[in-house]
Amino acid sequence: MSIVSRDRKVQVMNNTGEPIPSESANAAPGQKPEVALHLDNLSAWYGDFQALHSITLDIPKNQVTAFIGPSGCGKSTLLRWFNRMNDTIFSARATGTLRMGDQDLLSSRTDVVDLRRRVGIVFQKPNPFPKSIFENVAFGPRLHMKLNRSELNDLVEWALRKASVWQEVKDRLHSPAVGLSGGQQQRLCIARAIAVGPEMLLMDEPCSALDPASTLAIENLMDELRSQYTIVIVTHNMQQAARSSDRTLFFFEGRLIEAGDTELIFTKPTQKQTEDYVRGRFG
Amino acid sequence: MSDSASNDTLTSQESPSPAERATLVGGRRRMSTDRWFQRLCIATAAASVMVLVFLLASILVEGIPALTSTLVLGTPEPNPDEAGMWPAITGTLWVCSLCALISLPLGIGTAVLLEEFKPRSKFALRAYQLIQLNISNLAGVPSVVYGILGLTAFVSMFSLFDQVREPGAAAYEIGATYYDQFSNLASDPFLSMGSEEVAERYFFVPVNARTDAPTIPKPGMQALEYVDNVLVPVEVTVTDPFDAPAEPEALSYAIDINAVPGRISEKNWYYFRLPFGRGVLAGALTLMLVILPVVIISAQEALRAVPSSLRDGALGIGATPWQVVWNVTLPASIPGIMTGSILAMSRAIGETAPILIIAGIVYIRNSPHHLMDSYTVMPLQIYNWTSRPQEEFHQIAAGGIILLLAILMTFNAVAVLIRHRMHKQQV
Numbered sequence: 001m002s003i004v005s006r007d008r009k010v011q012v013m014n015n016t017g018e019p020i021p022s023e024s025a026n027a028a029p030g031q032k033p034e035v036a037l038h039l040d041n042l043s044a045w046y047g048d049f050q051a052l053h054s055i056t057l058d059i060p061k062n063q064v065t066a067f068i069g070p071s072g073c074g075k076s077t078l079l080r081w082f083n084r085m086n087d088t089i090f091s092a093r094a095t096g097t098l099r100m101g102d103q104d105l106l107s108s109r110t111d112v113v114d115l116r117r118r119v120g121i122v123f124q125k126p127n128p129f130p131k132s133i134f135e136n137v138a139f140g141p142r143l144h145m146k147l148n149r150s151e152l153n154d155l156v157e158w159a160l161r162k163a164s165v166w167q168e169v170k171d172r173l174h175s176p177a178v179g180l181s182g183g184q185q186q187r188l189c190i191a192r193a194i195a196v197g198p199e200m201l202l203m204d205e206p207c208s209a210l211d212p213a214s215t216l217a218i219e220n221l222m223d224e225l226r227s228q229y230t231i232v233i234v235t236h237n238m239q240q241a242a243r244s245s246d247r248t249l250f251f252f253e254g255r256l257i258e259a260g261d262t263e264l265i266f267t268k269p270t271q272k273q274t275e276d277y278v279r280g281r282f283g
Numbered sequence: 284m285s286d287s288a289s290n291d292t293l294t295s296q297e298s299p300s301p302a303e304r305a306t307l308v309g310g311r312r313r314m315s316t317d318r319w320f321q322r323l324c325i326a327t328a329a330a331s332v333m334v335l336v337f338l339l340a341s342i343l344v345e346g347i348p349a350l351t352s353t354l355v356l357g358t359p360e361p362n363p364d365e366a367g368m369w370p371a372i373t374g375t376l377w378v379c380s381l382c383a384l385i386s387l388p389l390g391i392g393t394a395v396l397l398e399e400f401k402p403r404s405k406f407a408l409r410a411y412q413l414i415q416l417n418i419s420n421l422a423g424v425p426s427v428v429y430g431i432l433g434l435t436a437f438v439s440m441f442s443l444f445d446q447v448r449e450p451g452a453a454a455y456e457i458g459a460t461y462y463d464q465f466s467n468l469a470s471d472p473f474l475s476m477g478s479e480e481v482a483e484r485y486f487f488v489p490v491n492a493r494t495d496a497p498t499i500p501k502p503g504m505q506a507l508e509y510v511d512n513v514l515v516p517v518e519v520t521v522t523d524p525f526d527a528p529a530e531p532e533a534l535s536y537a538i539d540i541n542a543v544p545g546r547i548s549e550k551n552w553y554y555f556r557l558p559f560g561r562g563v564l565a566g567a568l569t570l571m572l573v574i575l576p577v578v579i580i581s582a583q584e585a586l587r588a589v590p591s592s593l594r595d596g597a598l599g600i601g602a603t604p605w606q607v608v609w610n611v612t613l614p615a616s617i618p619g620i621m622t623g624s625i626l627a628m629s630r631a632i633g634e635t636a637p638i639l640i641i642a643g644i645v646y647i648r649n650s651p652h653h654l655m656d657s658y659t660v661m662p663l664q665i666y667n668w669t670s671r672p673q674e675e676f677h678q679i680a681a682g683g684i685i686l687l688l689a690i691l692m693t694f695n696a697v698a699v700l701i702r703h704r705m706h707k708q709q710v
């Protein structure tokens with residue numbers, strides 16, 4: 001019973017009669033939250049290895065959704081399909097439905113450049129470009145927008161403020177970004193992603209390389225950003241998921257085991273695997 | 284859980300783990316090996332440095348007395364005291380800058396293609412691997428072979444144009460004006476005007492005005508005249524060919540000081556011909572063949588060293604693959620690319636064998652004026668001087684080597700400076 005079989009998951013779905021996410025949607029009764037991303041039977045492969053098995057879920061708009069699960073369970077894989085970052089991996093392919101509004105994201109006709117502008121991503125390791133702080137944030141806007149100098153300055157300042165690093169970097173905008181601390185770099189990367197005006201932010205373990213103070217700063221930041229952006233965060237930190245997310249999805253071996261309000265997942269999980277995992281009793 | 288944990292510690296106390304059981308290598312032995320290895324490293328380093336020091340010292344001792352302004356600014360002469368290498372210096376600068384201009388974009392472009400735009404299909408991937416294998420192999424081909432290749436590919440262009448005209452002549456060209464030269468004796472009624480100093484004159488008539496030959500000379504035409512046994516250009520200002528011409532005025536520039544009666548040409552700076560012939564362009568292209576593999580491989584290494592997280596970061600905010608290369612990958616790898624390019628260019632400057640085949644003639648007295656001009660390069664001039672029997676030539680050859688090294692070092696210093704600047708700008 002320690003390993004979840006595919007049948008079991010199907011059973012869960014059948015019990016409720018509808019996909020898991022809507023089972024405990026975080027909204028007033030009778031009023032479904034707006035859906036940012038809709039997944040139906042999404043499976044993904046790396047070559048012959050199937051990394052994701054028929055994932056069906058909805059990501060609600062303007063909420064923080066946390067992906068949790070043991071290492072190698074496919075959280076990053078799923079996240080990277082949301083903005084087609086997996087296109088860079090030759091062996092990666094996916095089947096099923098992945099829709100944003102009425103746009104089919106898996107279609108070969110999807111404009112991935114625009115998709116990635118609308119769905120920003122922040123990686124586990126801060127990866128500022130070897131340029132100045134200003135140039136890092138201005139990079140995206142320069143690619144996508146026609147701005148004059150002062151508009152660009154304003155946009156950079158806005159993004160840095162939004163990512164709450166403005167106070168720390170405002171006097172050194174033109175010094176190298178790699179000179180910042182890890183936490184500052186990560187917030188700079190968030191500013192960089194925000195600057196192009198995305199609707200959604202994907203964060204893949206954004207705090208795993210950071211100290212508690214920087215982690216707290218980023219969590220506060222997510223709290224501020226949730227009103228404007230749909231946020232999906234992958235984390236191994238249970239407290240972080242519990243503190244900062246509205247909904248939590250638990251994955252195991254490429255399958256979605258349980259999805260629901262964060263509070264319920266952490267207090268009254270319906271699946272044994274989930275319970276073991278969130279209690280830290282998972283191998 | 285806690286039970287099994289205590290069990291583990293218990294067993295490890297009773298029977299030691301393989302790591303604990305193993306006998307350790309003695310500290311003293313390890314340290315002496317370490318010391319000996321260090322000594323070996325110092326010895327090998329010292330050996331190479333000593334060879335270099337010895338080489339430099341012997342060249343400096345022999346060459347410094349020969350370092351005169353004549354050596355730098357003079358032309359090659361049969362007399363070693365008057366000989367200089369200005370044509371070779373300018374030739375080297377021409378050929379090497381042209382070579383850099385062609386091979387760096389080409390090499391870096393190839394490296395970007397091979398590293399950043401890997402294909403998805405199996406077939407295309409095979410093709411890429413084939414190209415890669417080829418490039419690696421080409422890096423090991425002796426440069427003489429490239430000289431021979433350059434001779435067929437660039438100098439004569441596979442004799443494709445030989446049917447058009449006689450071998451060696453240009454089949455197609457732009458930027459050249461041809462003149463026919465007519466010599467007139469001093470007693471010629473056209474010009475002499477009874478002036479005794481004017482011994483002989485040459486008139487130049489553009490080839491396409493040849494039908495007007497009987498009406499020569501005309502205003503604006505140029506002539507050469509012997510003054511103290513040297514041909515000096517003069518301008519002819521005549522109104523009526525059968526009248527006595529007005530007094531000729533000296534021109535400030537020469538068409539061809541060595542002109543002899545017959546057909547000569549004046550070539551503009553943009554002169555271009557097919558096939559290329561034994562000119563600067565053919566030399567630069569041949570050197571390009573020599574250094575291209577090195578440029579490509581080193582640029583590939585530099586691109587590979589750029590962490591993929593940077594590419595992901597740029598792609599993640601919606602940069603196209605080309606924008607990623609141009610804005611992120613290339614700037615981040617430029618220092619590495621420059622290092623490889625510097626090495627490659629140093630090699631190009633010192634390359635003798637292919638140029639010997641390509642340029643052929645060594646006795647060049649003029650700096651190149653256009654891409655197709657004949658030229659010589661410093662290593663070739665040095666080679667030429669060292670193969671003479673006279674001791675004096677060996678000395679000026681040593682002087683030439685010092686000049687070559689100086690140019691090489693300036694070149695490298697500038698490149699290192701640029702690299703440093705760029706590095707600072709980024710990081």
Ligand SMILES: Nc1ncnc2c1ncn2[C@@H]1O[C@H](COP(=O)(O)OP(=O)(O)OP(=O)(O)O)[C@@H](O)[C@H]1O
Nearest residue numbers: 046049051070071072073074075076077078089091
């Ligand atoms: N580029 C790849 N090529 C082949 N297999 C891959 C690749 N990337 C990931 N995988 C495999 O896909 C599975 C899911 O990987 P993924 O990175 O999504 O896990 P994860 O849940 O993000 O793990 P972690 O918490 O350690 O980051 C793993 O078994 C992994 O080995």
Ligand SMILES: [Mg+2]
Nearest residue numbers: 075076077204
């Ligand atoms: Mg991951």
